[in-house]
Amino acid sequence: MKPTVASFPRARLRRTRRTPALRGLVRETLLSPDDLIWPVFVREGDGVEEPIPSMPGVMRRSVDRIAEAAREAHALGIGAICIFPYTPLEARTEDCAEAWSPDNIANRAIRAVKAAVPDMAVMTDVALDPYNINGHDGFVVDGEIVNDRTVEALVRMTLAQAEAGADIIGPSDMMDGRIAAMRDALEAKGHSHVSILSYAAKFASAYYGPFRDAVGASGALTGDKKTYQMDVANSDEAMRLIERDLMEGADMVMVKPGTPYLDICRRARDTFGAPTFAYQVSGEYAMIQAAAQNGWIDGEKVMMESLIGFKRAGCNGVLTYFAPEAARLLNG
Numbered sequence: 001m002k003p004t005v006a007s008f009p010r011a012r013l014r015r016t017r018r019t020p021a022l023r024g025l026v027r028e029t030l031l032s033p034d035d036l037i038w039p040v041f042v043r044e045g046d047g048v049e050e051p052i053p054s055m056p057g058v059m060r061r062s063v064d065r066i067a068e069a070a071r072e073a074h075a076l077g078i079g080a081i082c083i084f085p086y087t088p089l090e091a092r093t094e095d096c097a098e099a100w101s102p103d104n105i106a107n108r109a110i111r112a113v114k115a116a117v118p119d120m121a122v123m124t125d126v127a128l129d130p131y132n133i134n135g136h137d138g139f140v141v142d143g144e145i146v147n148d149r150t151v152e153a154l155v156r157m158t159l160a161q162a163e164a165g166a167d168i169i170g171p172s173d174m175m176d177g178r179i180a181a182m183r184d185a186l187e188a189k190g191h192s193h194v195s196i197l198s199y200a201a202k203f204a205s206a207y208y209g210p211f212r213d214a215v216g217a218s219g220a221l222t223g224d225k226k227t228y229q230m231d232v233a234n235s236d237e238a239m240r241l242i243e244r245d246l247m248e249g250a251d252m253v254m255v256k257p258g259t260p261y262l263d264i265c266r267r268a269r270d271t272f273g274a275p276t277f278a279y280q281v282s283g284e285y286a287m288i289q290a291a292a293q294n295g296w297i298d299g300e301k302v303m304m305e306s307l308i309g310f311k312r313a314g315c316n317g318v319l320t321y322f323a324p325e326a327a328r329l330l331n332g
């Protein structure tokens with residue numbers, strides 16, 4: 001960047017930092033509740049809110065409570081809710097058939113939220129891990145996560161979610177070719193208005209640990225996800241994945257995790273200019289909550305600083321478990 005001001009003492013950059021009004025005038029990014037997507041966990045039952053120990057403040061809720069939570073989130077100005085299922089153990093099978101059942105817990109939650117708050121956008125998660133006996137996002141055959149057969153299952157899952165009323169399909173599986181297959185199926189079945197937010201650059205991260213507890217997949221997971229999720233050392237590959245998913249018909253793209261990958265967010269936004277989201281994942285959330293609970297950091301301030309960081313890095317929005325808390329602060 002070329003210098004646009006004189007040098008010291010004519011240029012004193014502290015001048016515009018002197019008062020809140022001046023700082024407000026020169027502020028480059030804003031965070032608002034409608035930038036936030038709130039991930040929630042749904043489980044069986046009625047009137048249930050079950051705390052998740054590794055994610056203090058986050059609950060698994062029964063469908064009725066999800067609908068109520070969505071109503072509250074909507075009133076706070078949060079734009080979208082993203083539904084993750086805690087599937088009962090007996091419904092997890094090798095063929096993952098529960099994943100595309102119209103009445104699985106996630107699809108029931110989608111319907112309940114759309115009925116309670118039609119204006120709230122509902123996002124889904126497309127991957128087999130909550131339905132799989134081995135915790136993997138795809139079918140496992142002879143120890144290998146097979147691609148093309150998994151994509152067929154993901155397409156069935158996508159259609160069931162669209163039929164339940166989902167506004168945004170969120171493939172988090174990292175199989176090759178899934179976006180094109182989902183887009184084509186959605187078009188063919190009359191769901192051309194349903195959009196796809198692709199988890200395009202999803203890294204094989206250790207930050208997902210608490211989430212796997214939340215959906216009950218941590219004990220089950222055999223091995224790791226490194227043959228489909230990205231190597232944490234790569235950035236060029238992230239650009240190739242994002243470009244490919246956009247070419248295949250993704251409307252929006254995501255970088256995941258968030259804070260350790262802000263360089264990827266910035267590069268993605270600068271390179272493609274497509275709607276770009278970051279997922280501030282469970283481990284990021286848990287770290288802030290743990291330090292705050294110990295009195296080592298100011299939890300609210302660190303939360304807001306982490307969220308504005310995503311906007312500064314070029315993101316249009318953020319998936320965050322902090323959504324209601326942050327929206328409450330933003331609304332004053």
Ligand code: PBG
Nearest residue numbers: 127129172207208211281282283
């Ligand atoms: C699974 C999925 C994961 C997350 C979202 N979808 C975990 C994984 O890939 O193992 C992680 C979210 C979080 O950590 O908050 N398809």
